[in-house]
Each structure stands twice: as C-alpha cells, then as structure tokens.
Amino acid sequence: MRLGAYKREASALIAYLILLVAMAVIAPAFFSPGNLRDLAMNNAAVLLVAIGMTLVILTGEIDISVGSQFAVCTVAAGWFAKAGVPILLVLPLVIVTGSLLGGVGGVFVGRFRLPSIVVTLALMVTWRDGLRWITEGAWVQNLPADFQWFGFGQAAGQFVILAVVLIVLLISAWAMNNLNAGRAIYAVGSDAEAARLAGIEKQTVVSVVFLLLGALVGLAAALNAARFSIVPSNAGMGLELKAIAAVVVGGTAITGGRGTLAGTLIGVALLGTIGTALTFAGINPFWEKAIQGAIILIALVSEVALRPLDRLRPRQVGISG
C-alpha cells in the first residue's frame, strides 16, 4: 500500500509526537511509569469503544448512545456479580447485554433505514433514563470480594485489562484488512449502491457493526467496572464524544469508507493524553475540553483541505445528464 493513503493518520501521529516531545522538555515526570500506567488504564475503555465506533463510522453511520450503553452494562456487571454469577461468567454476560443494546440501534438503522443520529439520540436518553428509573440513582455496593480485578489483584488485573484491549485491537485491525467481512464495511461506507451491485447489502453490514460496537461497549464496561469495588449508576457520561472525537482525529472520514484502527489508536492516545499533559505542564486543566474541541475542528478542516471539493466524488450527485 502507498504511504500517501495514510496521511491523515500520519498527521495525527505527528501531533501526538509533538505533544510527547513538549512534555519531555517541560515536565519529564510525565513519563514516570506510574503516570503512564494511569494513562493507559484511564483510556483502555475509551479505546475499546472507539474501535467499535470506527466500524460504525466507516459504514457512514454513527452511534451516540454508547455512553448510555456503557452505564447500563456497568450496572449489569455489578448486578450479575452480586447475584452470585461466577466472576468469569460476568464478562460474557455483560458483552451479550451490550450486544443487545447495540443491536436495537442496528435494527432501527439497518433494517428500518432510519437516520442513525436520531435513532441513537433517542436510545441514548432511553437507556440512561431507564437505568436511572430502575436504580433510582443508587450505586451497586457490597460486591463479592473477587469482583475487583477479577480476583487477580491490582497488578495482574491491570495487566489482564491491557492485554485484552491489545488483543481486541490487533484482531480487529487484522480482520478489517484481511476478512471479506471487514472489507464489506469499507465497501458500504464508500458507496452503498456500488456495494449492492457487488452483492453486499448495507443493511446487513450496518446491523452487524452496531451489534459489534455494543459488544465492545459491554466488554469495556466490564473491564472498567472491575477496577473499582463499587459500581456507579452514572458511568460513561460523555463517552460517545470521546470515542467519536478520537475516531475523527485519527483520520476516519465521518462520511464513511476511509479510516484505520491505527489512526483511532493515535486519536485516543492524543485526546486522552492532553488533560494529564496540561496538569503536568502547570496549565489550568479547564482548558482540556477547549483544546480537544480545537483538535477535532483541525482534524475536520484538514480532511476537507486534503481533498479538494471537486474531487470529493468522481461523479456528480444531483443534476446530471
């Protein structure tokens, strides 16, 4: 493959490297093992969700209900554990829960062809307020002792979490490049009609990627919940923004058809590091969100700048003939 095809990922990587170099100069303490470990742990869940979000955005759709899915899955993890389900069974059960939540969106967007932004906006509110109604805002407490870190202890538990995230990342990246199913995601996002003529139905692909995103949200929620001894009922606030922003900053086209998980990884790293970097640099961390917003805008503008308007599509849409 040619290098030119990855210029979006490359620009995000350069931005990230500049940030790291700046930290090395201003605050070398940033690179202490403890801080790096904290950074990795804090962003592991976001990365899992962003992997799924990349799939959805590649098809040209979006799912903004992932934060609410995450909250439901987190509470579900607590309930399963408290109900006496063996800790190693909690994980698959929560993944199934996430798949169901994501699948609902998949049915509405894929099968009924409704606009994903509106469908998932409705689901975002439904899941979150449904959860609030059921739990009445109460956190899940008095969990079994082996809930935290799956009973492995902190160091081993952290290692397990990072290993799982890494494996998911590598398998997904491999599958997206080397399985027909992975290429079908790119195909429907690039041109749904051309895909149909090639025998790939967008409906099916969209339903499946929404389900996969839900499963990854479930996995992320379970792994994240295991870091603590009690389970909050309001987890995942703003997670959808973090995930979507990371995907876009990582060079995935918001219109679909173009993007890589390598880019998403860089996007998560870049956006996830800024907050901590600001603290180390002695800058008021209130700037974090503003800077993240600016980075997203830069990413979107450079998308347009890299692709002259005339060449957005080889053929004219609308008036022709």
Added chain:
Amino acid sequence: MLLRAIDISKSYDGVHALKRATFELRAGEVHALVGENGAGKTTLIKIVSGAVTADDGRLELDGAVVVDNSPARAKASGVTAIYQEPSLFPELTVAENIALGLERGGFWSRVNWKKRRERASSLLAEVGAKIDVNAEAGELTMPEQQLVEIARAIGANSRVLIMDEPTASLSKEETENLYRVIGKLREQGVGIIYITHRLEELSVIADRVSVLRDGQVVGTYNMAETNRQELIRLMVGRELSTIFPKREVERGEVALELRGITRGASGLTDIDLTIHRGEIVALAGLVGAGRTELARIIFGLDHATSGEIRVHGAAVRIHTPADAINCGIAYVPEDRRRQGVILEMPVGANITLASLRKLKRFGWFDFQREKRIAAEYVQRFAIKTPSIFSQVSTLSGGNQQKVALSRWLATKPSILILDEPSQGIDVGAKAEIHSLIGDLASAGMAILMISSDLPEVLGMSNRIAVMHAGRIAGIVDGAGATQQQIIALALGGRSQTAA
C-alpha cells in the same frame, strides 16, 4: 436461447419506461440495443442484471424462469453489467474494486491481497489499460474508471455481459482494444448486450441489433441486413402525441448570449449560443452531451473556465444562482421531485421560495402577500390543488411541474431555462405546460428548453441547438427541421443547416 426477456413492463410514478418489451440474446453474439433517450434501454438491462425489479413479464436464463432477480442472484447465475455511470468505490484501491465485483468468498473468508493485485493487473493488461492497481479509484479519470469497470466485468467470466455505452469516454486506441476483447469473449460463447449511441460502432462489433422506442422493442435485425438510415428511422418513429401551439412571435433583441463557454470538468468546449426575446431555443442532444452542464453554468451552479456570458448586451459575472436570479435568469431543473419542488412544503411556500427577498415589508415577512402571489399563480396556471397550504407531494406530476415553473416565474425572469419540462407527466398536463411556455415566449421572455422529446423540440421551438460531446453540433431552424436531422446531429453527424 441464452437469455429471454418476455413482455417486460416497468413504470416509474405511473409513467411507462418499458411496455411489454421482448428481447432475446444468443450465446456467442453481440446484440446491440439502440434507441433515443428514455426509450427504455437502461431500464431493460437493469431488469436483466437485477438492479431494478420488473412490474410484469418473465425473464428466462437457459430456458429456466428467473424468480426474484437481484444483483447478487444475477451475478451468481453469470450475468454481469457495466453501467453508464461507473459504480466504483472511490475510497478503495483499483485492485479491491475489481475484487469486490468478482470474489465469491463468504464473509468470514480471508482476503488474499497478493492474488487480488495480480488478478487486477492481468485483467487491466487484457483491456490494455495502464493503471496502478494500488491507486484509489476516486483519483482516476473517467476513462480510467470505465476501463476498471470493463476489466472487472471481463474477470467475472460471465455468460451474459451487459455493457451500457462502454466506449463513451474511451480513446480510439482503448476502444479498439475493447473491440478485440469483446471479439474474444464472443468466440468463447459469451452473450453480450451492447448499448450504444454511436451507430458507426454497430457494423464493427454487433451481430444483431434491437431498436427500442417508447419502452417497446420495435424490431430486431441482423446487422448485415440493416443500415444507419433504417435504424434512425425506427428510433424516431415516435408519434406526435400533442398538437403544438405554434405561435408567430416577433423576435426581439438578444437576451442571452454565450461566447466560447468552456469547462473541462463538465466536458464543455467552446459553446456559442444566442437567444432573443420572444424566442424558444431548444437544446437537443443525447444524455451526457452536456446540455444540463451548460444550463448549470448559465445559472451559476458551475463556473466556466473560459468564455463570456452576456445578458441583454452586457457582460455579466455569474458566480452563484443568486447572481443569475439578479440577472433575470431562472432555471427549472430536470429532477422535479428532488430539485424542482420541495415535496414536504405547501404549494404556496414552494411558489414564493425563489422570491422571498421581495416579500419583505418593513423587514418582516409579508404572509398576506405570499398568499396573494401563490393564489395568483395557482389560478393563472390552473394548478389542481385543494389549497395553497396543501403539500406539494400530494399533487400529480404535471401540477408539481407547474408549481416548479411558478416558483421561477415569480422571480419575474427575462430568461427562462427549462430542463426537460414535460418529462414524466401525462399527455394532458404536457399540453398545458406547452401552451404555458408558448404564452411566456409571446410575452417576450427568452426561453432555452432542454428536451429529449423530439416532437416537443420540433413542435415548440423557433431554433434547435443540437449538442454532441460537449459541443454545439449544429443549430437548425425549428420550422423545417425533421427528427432524422436532429438525431443525426446528436449522434455526431455534420451540421447540415445553419440558422
């Protein structure tokens, strides 16, 4: 018989695209389909390839009836199609584009990138194209994209290969290469359906030819037993369905003048055209000849790279549709449902949409005046609507077209561009639209009418400009012109009369 399509009918929004068309394809023959714009050629092949579902009729492959045809099913049974518009994935590489049309692996099977690239290279070499298989399809030129499509279709090893104007954008060398490849496939027993507007191609590659007219196959001939004149006569034998109100109008001064309009991206070269007040000039030509592209430039939707537009004798700069409206130009687009009207909005709001700026009073929107203007047009054009507050989507096609027309007349234009004004509307409404256009010209408006309906072109216009491949192939006087003359020009013949 390899393929048989029997009594196929298809209509869109109540307008027939195909009326009991019957067509047969033998193994090892190149069977050409010819016909005017809208004769139903593309609809017919899309039904064969599963892209469109027929309303009625039967499709047989090797004598077995095909049920529930779909692109996937057609592909599986060995039917491959290349459409006029390349259906490539712009973000994906050439190798992958070719592979996606060919590989039959299941969703969970592995992609062999090396094999994909090698296969793409050899297929492209076969059609004589020098294209990097790692390039993104969206970055290729139109002819290159066409060649990628052809390579993909050839790689499918189909029994039925459908090509819709494959040579439209190819160079001479590429075209000859394609003929060679087609010849080879024919020897292998592939049945090839070949749509073309270039009649001179037929004698080179076709074994048989079928002529479509008004959604019906009016004849199938062995190529050796027919000729160009005969085919043109069959193509245009369309009956005059309406009586046109020919009016004698004093030709006024020049309203619109185009001088050397050129735009490479639209394929337009050196267009000169003048339209006088009170005159109807028809713009005829085949789909893709550049008629709509020219209208887009006049209306400020695209920009000419060189050339000049003069309105009422003064050179003007038109950058946006708003500039065009200020110059007194109005454009009623071809795609009525998507661009002509806003279906979800009421009739009244649709009519005033292009002249909102004139509806302000003390800076506030004047609803009373909007109602008055809307009511005036509804009455003047006899638009059949329950009220001006009814949604346009509830109206018939002809009445929707009147709403679209009203919107632009409300801007009080002096120059009116109509793009296929009577397409897809019934005969009665057509006659009304025609008489309305005649009235406007009588009132001194300069009218440029893009139309593929030859009786309409001949019956309505004072002069007819025929476009071919982005140029004006000839301008003929409306009075003495014949359908044959227009079609011959549109197909790339020489200008016979100049007016």
